[in-house]
Amino acid sequence: MTASGMEDGAGRPGAGLDAYAVRLREVQEAVLSEERPKLLEAARLLAGSLEGDEPDRMIHVFGCGHSHLMAEEAFWRAGGLAPVHPILDPNLTLLGGRRTSKLERLEGYARVLLAGEDLRPGEVMVVFSNSGINALPIEVALAAKEAGLRVVAVASLAHGRGVEPRHPSGRRLFELADVTIDTHVPMGDAAVDLSELADGVEGHRVAPLSTAIGALVWNALVAEIAYLRAVAGAEPSVFISQNVPGGDEANEALVSRYRPRNRFYG
Numbered sequence: 001m002t003a004s005g006m007e008d009g010a011g012r013p014g015a016g017l018d019a020y021a022v023r024l025r026e027v028q029e030a031v032l033s034e035e036r037p038k039l040l041e042a043a044r045l046l047a048g049s050l051e052g053d054e055p056d057r058m059i060h061v062f063g064c065g066h067s068h069l070m071a072e073e074a075f076w077r078a079g080g081l082a083p084v085h086p087i088l089d090p091n092l093t094l095l096g097g098r099r100t101s102k103l104e105r106l107e108g109y110a111r112v113l114l115a116g117e118d119l120r121p122g123e124v125m126v127v128f129s130n131s132g133i134n135a136l137p138i139e140v141a142l143a144a145k146e147a148g149l150r151v152v153a154v155a156s157l158a159h160g161r162g163v164e165p166r167h168p169s170g171r172r173l174f175e176l177a178d179v180t181i182d183t184h185v186p187m188g189d190a191a192v193d194l195s196e197l198a199d200g201v202e203g204h205r206v207a208p209l210s211t212a213i214g215a216l217v218w219n220a221l222v223a224e225i226a227y228l229r230a231v232a233g234a235e236p237s238v239f240i241s242q243n244v245p246g247g248d249e250a251n252e253a254l255v256s257r258y259r260p261r262n263r264f265y266g
Helices: 003-007 015-034 036-049 065-073 099-104 109-114 135-146 157-162 210-231 247-261
Strands: 059-063 084-087 124-128 150-155 179-182 190-193 205-208
Touching: 015 036, 015 179, 015 190, 015 205, 015 210, 036 124, 036 150, 036 179, 036 210, 059 065, 059 135, 065 084, 065 099, 065 124, 065 210, 099 135, 109 135, 124 135, 124 210, 135 150, 150 157, 150 210, 157 179
Parallel strands: 059 084, 059 124, 124 150, 150 179
Antiparallel strands: 190 205
16 A cells, blocks of 8 residues: 555544554553552662662663663753663764664673773663673673662563563573563553554564653653652752743752762763
8 A cells, every 4th residue: 555545535633643652652551550569669679779878879871772762861850850870872862873782682792881981889880781682781781780789671571571681691681680661562662553453564573662661661750759859858859940930040050969970971
Protein backbone atom coordinates (compact mmCIF):
# COMPACT_ATOMS: atom_id res chain seq x y z
CA MET A 1 0.00 0.00 0.00
CA THR A 2 1.45 3.39 -0.97
CA ALA A 3 0.87 6.88 0.32
CA SER A 4 -0.87 7.74 -2.95
CA GLY A 5 -3.09 4.68 -2.47
CA MET A 6 -4.19 6.03 0.87
CA GLU A 7 -5.02 9.34 -0.76
CA ASP A 8 -7.20 7.40 -3.22
CA GLY A 9 -9.13 5.82 -0.36
CA ALA A 10 -7.11 2.65 0.37
CA GLY A 11 -6.27 2.10 4.00
CA ARG A 12 -7.28 4.30 6.89
CA PRO A 13 -5.36 7.54 7.48
CA GLY A 14 -4.37 7.70 11.13
CA ALA A 15 -4.17 3.94 11.63
CA GLY A 16 -0.45 4.05 12.42
CA LEU A 17 -0.85 7.00 14.74
CA ASP A 18 -3.70 5.34 16.61
CA ALA A 19 -1.87 2.02 16.92
CA TYR A 20 1.18 3.70 18.43
CA ALA A 21 -0.93 5.73 20.84
CA VAL A 22 -2.69 2.57 22.04
CA ARG A 23 0.59 0.72 22.59
CA LEU A 24 2.16 3.69 24.34
CA ARG A 25 -0.77 4.01 26.74
CA GLU A 26 -0.73 0.27 27.44
CA VAL A 27 2.96 0.29 28.30
CA GLN A 28 2.71 3.50 30.35
CA GLU A 29 -0.10 2.00 32.41
CA ALA A 30 1.87 -1.24 32.91
CA VAL A 31 4.92 0.67 34.13
CA LEU A 32 3.00 2.93 36.50
CA SER A 33 0.99 0.06 37.98
CA GLU A 34 3.08 -3.10 37.81
CA GLU A 35 6.40 -1.34 38.42
CA ARG A 36 5.09 0.90 41.20
CA PRO A 37 6.87 -1.07 43.99
CA LYS A 38 10.16 -0.88 42.08
CA LEU A 39 9.68 2.80 41.32
CA LEU A 40 9.08 3.53 45.00
CA GLU A 41 12.05 1.39 46.03
CA ALA A 42 14.32 3.15 43.55
CA ALA A 43 13.09 6.59 44.60
CA ARG A 44 13.77 5.82 48.27
CA LEU A 45 17.24 4.58 47.40
CA LEU A 46 18.01 7.64 45.30
CA ALA A 47 16.62 10.12 47.81
CA GLY A 48 18.52 8.41 50.62
CA SER A 49 21.75 8.54 48.63
CA LEU A 50 21.63 12.36 48.73
CA GLU A 51 21.54 12.43 52.53
CA GLY A 52 24.62 12.63 54.72
CA ASP A 53 27.34 15.02 55.78
CA GLU A 54 28.50 15.78 52.23
CA PRO A 55 26.30 18.59 50.85
CA ASP A 56 27.20 17.83 47.23
CA ARG A 57 26.26 14.17 46.90
CA MET A 58 25.20 13.23 43.37
CA ILE A 59 23.05 10.82 41.39
CA HIS A 60 24.94 9.46 38.39
CA VAL A 61 23.07 8.62 35.18
CA PHE A 62 24.34 6.63 32.20
CA GLY A 63 23.03 5.40 28.87
CA CYS A 64 24.46 4.87 25.41
CA GLY A 65 22.98 4.97 21.94
CA HIS A 66 19.44 6.26 22.20
CA SER A 67 19.54 5.54 25.94
CA HIS A 68 22.10 8.36 26.10
CA LEU A 69 19.09 10.64 25.71
CA MET A 70 18.01 9.64 29.21
CA ALA A 71 21.27 10.90 30.71
CA GLU A 72 20.64 14.17 28.87
CA GLU A 73 17.01 14.25 30.02
CA ALA A 74 18.18 13.99 33.62
CA PHE A 75 20.56 16.94 33.41
CA TRP A 76 20.04 20.74 33.57
CA ARG A 77 16.30 20.55 33.09
CA ALA A 78 13.56 22.87 34.38
CA GLY A 79 11.74 20.86 37.02
CA GLY A 80 14.69 18.46 37.22
CA LEU A 81 17.09 17.65 40.01
CA ALA A 82 20.30 19.65 40.35
CA PRO A 83 22.43 16.92 42.02
CA VAL A 84 22.61 14.84 38.85
CA HIS A 85 25.86 13.90 37.15
CA PRO A 86 25.33 12.58 33.61
CA ILE A 87 27.99 10.28 32.18
CA LEU A 88 28.19 11.85 28.72
CA ASP A 89 30.38 10.85 25.78
CA PRO A 90 29.71 12.20 22.27
CA ASN A 91 30.96 8.90 20.82
CA LEU A 92 28.04 7.16 22.52
CA THR A 93 25.46 9.45 20.90
CA LEU A 94 24.38 9.68 17.29
CA LEU A 95 27.26 12.14 16.86
CA GLY A 96 29.41 9.04 16.97
CA GLY A 97 27.51 7.54 14.06
CA ARG A 98 27.64 3.77 13.74
CA ARG A 99 30.66 3.67 16.07
CA THR A 100 28.18 3.97 18.91
CA SER A 101 26.97 0.42 18.38
CA LYS A 102 30.53 -0.92 18.31
CA LEU A 103 31.56 0.97 21.44
CA GLU A 104 28.47 -0.27 23.27
CA ARG A 105 29.74 -3.81 22.72
CA LEU A 106 33.41 -3.07 23.40
CA GLU A 107 34.78 -4.73 26.51
CA GLY A 108 36.91 -2.39 28.60
CA TYR A 109 35.51 0.89 27.30
CA ALA A 110 33.67 1.51 30.58
CA ARG A 111 37.01 1.82 32.40
CA VAL A 112 38.10 4.50 29.95
CA LEU A 113 34.76 6.26 30.19
CA LEU A 114 34.72 6.35 34.00
CA ALA A 115 38.40 7.19 34.48
CA GLY A 116 38.61 10.31 36.62
CA GLU A 117 34.90 10.41 37.45
CA ASP A 118 34.15 11.24 41.08
CA LEU A 119 32.04 8.25 42.15
CA ARG A 120 31.57 8.05 45.92
CA PRO A 121 30.46 5.12 48.07
CA GLY A 122 26.79 5.34 49.00
CA GLU A 123 25.79 7.16 45.84
CA VAL A 124 23.70 5.59 43.07
CA MET A 125 24.34 4.96 39.39
CA VAL A 126 21.20 4.82 37.22
CA VAL A 127 21.82 2.83 34.04
CA PHE A 128 19.39 3.00 31.12
CA SER A 129 19.69 0.19 28.56
CA ASN A 130 16.78 -1.18 26.58
CA SER A 131 18.28 -4.63 26.09
CA GLY A 132 20.70 -4.71 29.00
CA ILE A 133 22.91 -7.25 27.23
CA ASN A 134 25.85 -5.23 25.88
CA ALA A 135 29.28 -4.91 27.49
CA LEU A 136 29.30 -1.17 28.16
CA PRO A 137 26.18 -0.75 30.36
CA ILE A 138 27.03 -4.00 32.15
CA GLU A 139 30.59 -2.88 32.86
CA VAL A 140 29.44 0.58 33.98
CA ALA A 141 27.20 -1.16 36.51
CA LEU A 142 30.03 -3.46 37.61
CA ALA A 143 32.46 -0.55 38.02
CA ALA A 144 29.90 1.44 39.99
CA LYS A 145 29.35 -1.44 42.39
CA GLU A 146 33.10 -1.92 42.80
CA ALA A 147 33.32 1.77 43.79
CA GLY A 148 30.68 1.27 46.48
CA LEU A 149 27.68 2.66 44.61
CA ARG A 150 24.27 1.07 44.31
CA VAL A 151 22.82 0.50 40.84
CA VAL A 152 19.32 1.17 39.50
CA ALA A 153 18.66 -0.33 36.07
CA VAL A 154 15.93 0.79 33.69
CA ALA A 155 15.60 -1.91 31.05
CA SER A 156 13.22 -4.14 29.11
CA LEU A 157 13.10 -7.52 30.81
CA ALA A 158 11.33 -8.99 27.79
CA HIS A 159 14.35 -8.12 25.69
CA GLY A 160 17.00 -8.93 28.28
CA ARG A 161 15.56 -12.36 29.03
CA GLY A 162 14.87 -13.13 25.39
CA VAL A 163 18.45 -13.01 24.06
CA GLU A 164 21.92 -14.10 25.14
CA PRO A 165 24.12 -11.52 26.90
CA ARG A 166 27.13 -10.23 24.98
CA HIS A 167 29.37 -9.86 28.04
CA PRO A 168 31.80 -12.69 28.87
CA SER A 169 30.47 -12.81 32.43
CA GLY A 170 27.25 -14.19 30.97
CA ARG A 171 25.27 -11.69 33.03
CA ARG A 172 22.68 -9.15 32.01
CA LEU A 173 22.17 -5.67 33.45
CA PHE A 174 19.06 -6.60 35.43
CA GLU A 175 21.00 -9.39 37.12
CA LEU A 176 23.56 -6.89 38.46
CA ALA A 177 21.31 -4.06 39.61
CA ASP A 178 20.12 -3.48 43.16
CA VAL A 179 16.78 -2.35 41.72
CA THR A 180 15.52 -2.97 38.18
CA ILE A 181 12.57 -1.10 36.72
CA ASP A 182 11.09 -3.02 33.80
CA THR A 183 10.06 -0.70 30.98
CA HIS A 184 7.69 -3.35 29.54
CA VAL A 185 9.01 -2.39 26.09
CA PRO A 186 8.78 -5.35 23.66
CA MET A 187 11.88 -7.05 22.30
CA GLY A 188 13.29 -4.94 19.52
CA ASP A 189 11.61 -1.76 20.85
CA ALA A 190 9.32 -1.20 17.85
CA ALA A 191 5.71 -1.07 18.98
CA VAL A 192 3.56 -1.23 15.84
CA ASP A 193 3.23 -4.29 13.61
CA LEU A 194 2.22 -3.06 10.17
CA SER A 195 0.87 -6.49 9.24
CA GLU A 196 -1.91 -5.91 11.77
CA LEU A 197 -2.87 -2.67 10.06
CA ALA A 198 -2.57 -3.40 6.37
CA ASP A 199 -3.13 -6.50 4.25
CA GLY A 200 -0.13 -7.76 2.36
CA VAL A 201 2.45 -6.05 4.59
CA GLU A 202 4.72 -8.52 6.37
CA GLY A 203 7.78 -8.30 8.55
CA HIS A 204 7.73 -4.62 9.42
CA ARG A 205 7.59 -3.32 12.98
CA VAL A 206 7.98 0.42 13.55
CA ALA A 207 7.80 3.18 16.16
CA PRO A 208 10.04 2.60 19.23
CA LEU A 209 8.85 3.03 22.80
CA SER A 210 12.01 3.05 24.91
CA THR A 211 12.68 6.80 24.79
CA ALA A 212 9.15 7.79 25.77
CA ILE A 213 9.00 5.18 28.55
CA GLY A 214 12.51 5.98 29.76
CA ALA A 215 11.55 9.65 30.15
CA LEU A 216 8.38 8.62 31.98
CA VAL A 217 10.36 6.47 34.43
CA TRP A 218 13.01 9.10 35.08
CA ASN A 219 10.62 12.00 35.64
CA ALA A 220 8.34 9.88 37.84
CA LEU A 221 11.42 9.17 39.95
CA VAL A 222 12.31 12.87 39.99
CA ALA A 223 8.87 13.76 41.34
CA GLU A 224 9.03 11.10 44.06
CA ILE A 225 12.63 11.91 45.04
CA ALA A 226 11.83 15.62 45.35
CA TYR A 227 8.73 14.79 47.38
CA LEU A 228 10.64 12.52 49.75
CA ARG A 229 13.32 15.15 50.23
CA ALA A 230 10.78 17.89 50.87
CA VAL A 231 8.72 15.97 53.45
CA ALA A 232 11.93 15.00 55.22
CA GLY A 233 12.75 18.69 55.63
CA ALA A 234 15.60 18.64 53.10
CA GLU A 235 16.07 20.97 50.15
CA PRO A 236 14.71 19.21 47.03
CA SER A 237 17.36 21.02 44.91
CA VAL A 238 15.19 21.40 41.82
CA PHE A 239 15.84 23.70 38.87
CA ILE A 240 13.23 26.16 37.67
CA SER A 241 12.92 27.46 34.13
CA GLN A 242 15.57 30.02 33.23
CA ASN A 243 12.86 31.71 31.18
CA VAL A 244 10.84 32.89 34.19
CA PRO A 245 11.70 35.85 36.44
CA GLY A 246 14.38 34.93 38.96
CA GLY A 247 15.18 31.65 37.22
CA ASP A 248 18.78 32.42 36.40
CA GLU A 249 19.57 33.53 39.94
CA ALA A 250 17.90 30.56 41.62
CA ASN A 251 19.56 28.08 39.29
CA GLU A 252 23.00 29.62 39.66
CA ALA A 253 22.83 29.12 43.42
CA LEU A 254 22.23 25.40 42.84
CA VAL A 255 24.92 25.15 40.17
CA SER A 256 27.46 26.78 42.50
CA ARG A 257 26.73 24.12 45.11
CA TYR A 258 27.24 21.18 42.79
CA ARG A 259 29.82 22.56 40.34
CA PRO A 260 32.78 20.86 42.09
CA ARG A 261 31.23 17.45 41.43
CA ASN A 262 30.02 18.04 37.89
CA ARG A 263 32.27 19.36 35.11
CA PHE A 264 29.21 20.10 32.99
CA TYR A 265 28.33 22.86 35.46
CA GLY A 266 31.62 24.60 34.66
